[in-house]
Amino acid sequence: MLDLLVSGGTVVEGDGGPPYPADVAIEGERIVAVEPLPGATARRHLDARGHFVLPGLIDPHSHSDWSILGNPEAQSTIRQGVTTEVVGNCGVTYAPLGPESARQAAATLAAFGYDGPVDWRGFGELLQRVESIGTSQNLAWFVGHSALREAAGVGTGSPGDDELATMRALLAEALDAGALGMSSGLEYGAGRAAGTGELTDLAGVLRLHGARYASHIRNRDAALDEAVEEFFTVTRAAGGRAQLSHLNVREDTGAAPDAWQRAVERLAAERAAGTDVLADMTPYDGGIGMATGLLPPWLLADGPEEAARQLADPAVRNRLRGDCDRYWRFVHRGGWDRVRLQAGPATPELEGLAFPEIAERLGGDEWDAFFDVLAAAGPDLAAVQLLGRLFTDEHVAETVSHPLFCLGVDAFTSRVDGPLAARSRHPLFFAGHVHYLAHHVRDKGILTLETAVHKMTAMVADHFGLAGRGRLRRGAFADVAVVDLAGLRERSTVAEPHAYAHGVPYVIVNGAVVVDGHDHTGVRTGCYLPRGR
Numbered sequence: 001m002l003d004l005l006v007s008g009g010t011v012v013e014g015d016g017g018p019p020y021p022a023d024v025a026i027e028g029e030r031i032v033a034v035e036p037l038p039g040a041t042a043r044r045h046l047d048a049r050g051h052f053v054l055p056g057l058i059d060p061h062s063h064s065d066w067s068i069l070g071n072p073e074a075q076s077t078i079r080q081g082v083t084t085e086v087v088g089n090c091g092v093t094y095a096p097l098g099p100e101s102a103r104q105a106a107a108t109l110a111a112f113g114y115d116g117p118v119d120w121r122g123f124g125e126l127l128q129r130v131e132s133i134g135t136s137q138n139l140a141w142f143v144g145h146s147a148l149r150e151a152a153g154v155g156t157g158s159p160g161d162d163e164l165a166t167m168r169a170l171l172a173e174a175l176d177a178g179a180l181g182m183s184s185g186l187e188y189g190a191g192r193a194a195g196t197g198e199l200t201d202l203a204g205v206l207r208l209h210g211a212r213y214a215s216h217i218r219n220r221d222a223a224l225d226e227a228v229e230e231f232f233t234v235t236r237a238a239g240g241r242a243q244l245s246h247l248n249v250r251e252d253t254g255a256a257p258d259a260w261q262r263a264v265e266r267l268a269a270e271r272a273a274g275t276d277v278l279a280d281m282t283p284y285d286g287g288i289g290m291a292t293g294l295l296p297p298w299l300l301a302d303g304p305e306e307a308a309r310q311l312a313d314p315a316v317r318n319r320l321r322g323d324c325d326r327y328w329r330f331v332h333r334g335g336w337d338r339v340r341l342q343a344g345p346a347t348p349e350l351e352g353l354a355f356p357e358i359a360e361r362l363g364g365d366e367w368d369a370f371f372d373v374l375a376a377a378g379p380d381l382a383a384v385q386l387l388g389r390l391f392t393d394e395h396v397a398e399t400v401s402h403p404l405f406c407l408g409v410d411a412f413t414s415r416v417d418g419p420l421a422a423r424s425r426h427p428l429f430f431a432g433h434v435h436y437l438a439h440h441v442r443d444k445g446i447l448t449l450e451t452a453v454h455k456m457t458a459m460v461a462d463h464f465g466l467a468g469r470g471r472l473r474r475g476a477f478a479d480v481a482v483v484d485l486a487g488l489r490e491r492s493t494v495a496e497p498h499a500y501a502h503g504v505p506y507v508i509v510n511g512a513v514v515v516d517g518h519d520h521t522g523v524r525t526g527c528y529l530p531r532g533r
Contacts, residue, residue, distance in 0.1 A: 002042035009048025014458035014471040029511035056083025056479030061408030070113025075415040081481030088142035091185030095126035101150035124177035134524035142183040143174035149190040178530025181212030188293030203237035214243040221253035247279040253329040281399040291384035293327035304381035311375035336366035342385040346376035352425040431490035482506040
């Protein structure tokens, strides 16, 4: 007798082939058959008639490591059929930690719903902490380059020989713990201060370990060509395994009309020449961003608390008005109406509001409002996050349909209650994954179902070396999502974001039913997916 049988559904295998009718038989944590099985018996039977049966979705670019300690059931993502997330992106991870970054990590993680101690320092110790509480989804991790800088005491400065040696050692420790590789975030924080030479030096450690480089590149606006060139310089030093994170061009930021096209042509040429590289994109016209990305290095040089203190000085503010033209450059063209406050540790009453409304409440203009929010955050200034309307619909469509782009969400798993709800005021957190299926596939026809599923499953698993994941086939791990495509509803809106998606009645992780009749069972059968194992 089988442990579990998913019967009567239409299977989308994950390889990009057409859907076909089949049952999925599971014993233990593995799939043992994908074929019609009339008369088969099982201890548990799931009726998938009228539904599609997919491999569990895999997010190639997630920040759920920020929220998993406060939301180990992965409520918002698991209910969308996401069974694996690749985390630790954009250079920002909460390990390794030094004395100062540990304090900042504790404050930020508390805002994300974690009330336990931040008593780890090494990357492997963080993984052990997460494993000790259990998670509903599988996690594969990058270690953040900015975290390496902070732990080594470099911050936003330039590393000396000893500090660079410490960064190499911390990176090697994380890779020995099974990290996929190193991610960088070069538009904000400590990562922005890194030169190409520092990155290529660390990339040598990646090469020795057969690991991967992922990067939120330095400039996706006016200097996209140079940023892509730097990315491939570091990628070559790392041995040619890389992920170009959310490769897009924000609307009205000074980018040349053909900048994105040149970038993807370079991506295709590098891949054709043997580089193991892909890119990813997000599902909506908007996304989250770090408020400190707009700030110049001179303000951040002495740390966040000192930067917040300086923001009380009118002369500093006046100087900043002409020296914040970076990151979301459309704000310098009058685009503050495109920006909402996603997270303000000291100003929760303003979260979710657009900056023109914040300015009206606080007095002054939008720049004053921006500086007020940052100044109020004090030592937690780096935790201030924004939500922006970044892209045109046409640009989103061309990116998600490009054959070298995986489909990610660039957000974190959340929930409709508790501290995380206040940090998740956008459909991105509750419906980003099903938006690909409901909007881009079903409603707009931008992608076929089999292509979208491939970009969200096998394509990701193969690229990141997640063995046995991403396909419905005999011998694979039993990560499965049953999806009612016709009945799929996002439910979360900008006005009322806190609602779980509907239309994924069953989700299985490593052979256990985690979502049953649209309800979370509380099961935490997810596991850590170390590199190469």
